[in-house]
Amino acid sequence: MVIPVLLAVFAAILWASTNHIDKYLISKAVKNADPRALILVSTIIAGSAMALIYLFICNFQLAFDYRSILILLFSSALYTVANIFWFKALSRDDTTIVVIMFQLVPVFMLFISPIVLSDQAISAVQLVGSLLITLAAIFVAYEPSKKKLDKHKLVTLALMAFVSFGYAAWFIIQRYVNQNHDFNQTVLWQNITLLVVGIFIYIFIKSYRQAFQKMMKSNGPKVVGLNLLNELANSFGGVASNLAGTMASVALVSFVSQGVQPFAVMLIGILITKLFPKIEQEKITKKVVVRRAIMIVMCVIGLACIEFG
Numbered sequence: 276m277v278i279p280v281l282l283a284v285f286a287a288i289l290w291a292s293t294n295h296i297d298k299y300l301i302s303k304a305v306k307n308a309d310p311r312a313l314i315l316v317s318t319i320i321a322g323s324a325m326a327l328i329y330l331f332i333c334n335f336q337l338a339f340d341y342r343s344i345l346i347l348l349f350s351s352a353l354y355t356v357a358n359i360f361w362f363k364a365l366s367r368d369d370t371t372i373v374v375i376m377f378q379l380v381p382v383f384m385l386f387i388s389p390i391v392l393s394d395q396a397i398s399a400v401q402l403v404g405s406l407l408i409t410l411a412a413i414f415v416a417y418e419p420s421k422k423k424l425d426k427h428k429l430v431t432l433a434l435m436a437f438v439s440f441g442y443a444a445w446f447i448i449q450r451y452v453n454q455n456h457d458f459n460q461t462v463l464w465q466n467i468t469l470l471v472v473g474i475f476i477y478i479f480i481k482s483y484r485q486a487f488q489k490m491m492k493s494n495g496p497k498v499v500g501l502n503l504l505n506e507l508a509n510s511f512g513g514v515a516s517n518l519a520g521t522m523a524s525v526a527l528v529s530f531v532s533q534g535v536q537p538f539a540v541m542l543i544g545i546l547i548t549k550l551f552p553k554i555e556q557e558k559i560t561k562k563v564v565v566r567r568a569i570m571i572v573m574c575v576i577g578l579a580c581i582e583f584g
Contacts, residue, residue, distance in 0.1 A: 282519035283531035289512035290532070291374075291539035295547065296505045298370045298555055301362045304498050305490055310362030311483045312490035313502070318355055318473025320499055321506040326466035328510075332459050339464050343452045347461075350448040351468040355476070357441025364434040367427065369557040371567055374540045376412045376435035378574040381405075381533065381581050383443035391447050404580025411573035412436075419566075458517070526582040534575040541567055 301308050330337075364373050382405040389395040412435070416428035453461045476483050490498060512532075519528040544557040545564070 279519035279523035280531055282515045283528045284535050286512040286515040287532045287535035288539050289508045291536050293505045293509050294370050294374055294540050295543055298365050301366050308366040309486050310359055311486035315487040316502045318469050321502055322466050322470035329463035333463050347464050348468040350445045351472045353441050354445040355472050357438045360434045361438045364431050368431045371541045371544050372415055374537050375415050375570050376432055378408050379412055379439035380443050382408050383440045385581055387447050391451050398584045400584030401581045404577040407577030408574050411570040415570050530582040534578055537571045
């Protein structure tokens with residue numbers, strides 16, 4: 276039992292690292308925090324690189340039914356739109372705040388799963404868990420000194436609600452397609468369709484094309500390198516999580532990886548602020564850290580109710 280838990284924790288740390296890399300990309304590496312350039316990097320460049328890697332993993336086997344390809348194409352488009360809002364949210368607030376709001380993903384998954392997947396039901400305990408996570412996401416937007424909800428953070432919350440819905444739907448669609456296909460084949464085609472979405476945006480949306488070209492001329496190698504590092508870390512996190520799932524229950528692995536991630540994000544944020552303030556600075560006063568820790572604990576309790584309820 277120790278090994279799968281450690282693998283799940285390792286996956287959480289990798290995913291937490293990618294959250295901070297995303298923050299650096301949107302706040303420091305890309306001029307004027309323009310998410311349009313990053314979207315084309317994460318679709319065209321990262322999509323093609325990851326597709327090539329999985330093409331080798333799949334021994335160049337491309338057999339896949341057209342219906343599943345169309346479904347994955349839709350999910351890749353949804354994932355891309357969600358990423359646009361993700362970068363916008365990151366440009367507005369501390370990474371820790373955004374990631375706490377990102378815990379709405381399992382809430383949306385809870386309600387979307389019965390629609391798409393068979394043998395899925397919602398219990399009363401799971402409803403309580405979803406309420407706890409939702410309240411935590413709202414409380415993060417509350418400003419104690421003003422004794423009211425912060426309008427700036429409410430906008431971030433609205434953005435992250437859509438991001439969470441998009442990621443939840445993307446994950447469930449991928450799981451649905453994977454029911455009848457090999458996992459690596461599904462990931463391969465997920466990245467191929469992501470590449471197709473990126474090419475479509477580049478050809479038909481001028482503002483994205485111009486932002487991408489401008490970024491590539493000014494800071495291209497750095498942004499591309501960090502983005503590819505991000506994709507690899509995210510992929511390795513997925514591999515570690517899937518491997519842990521073969522040794523222990525999926526619910527346990529999901530709980531550990533998702534529960535540890537926001538804590539890891541907060542701790543990494545504190546370390547970066549203390550040691551490398553030029554890279555990223557978060558609010559790390561005692562009151563702020565304690566409030567955020569309480570919100571994360573609420574999310575973890577809610578997640579436990581959803582996974583084991």
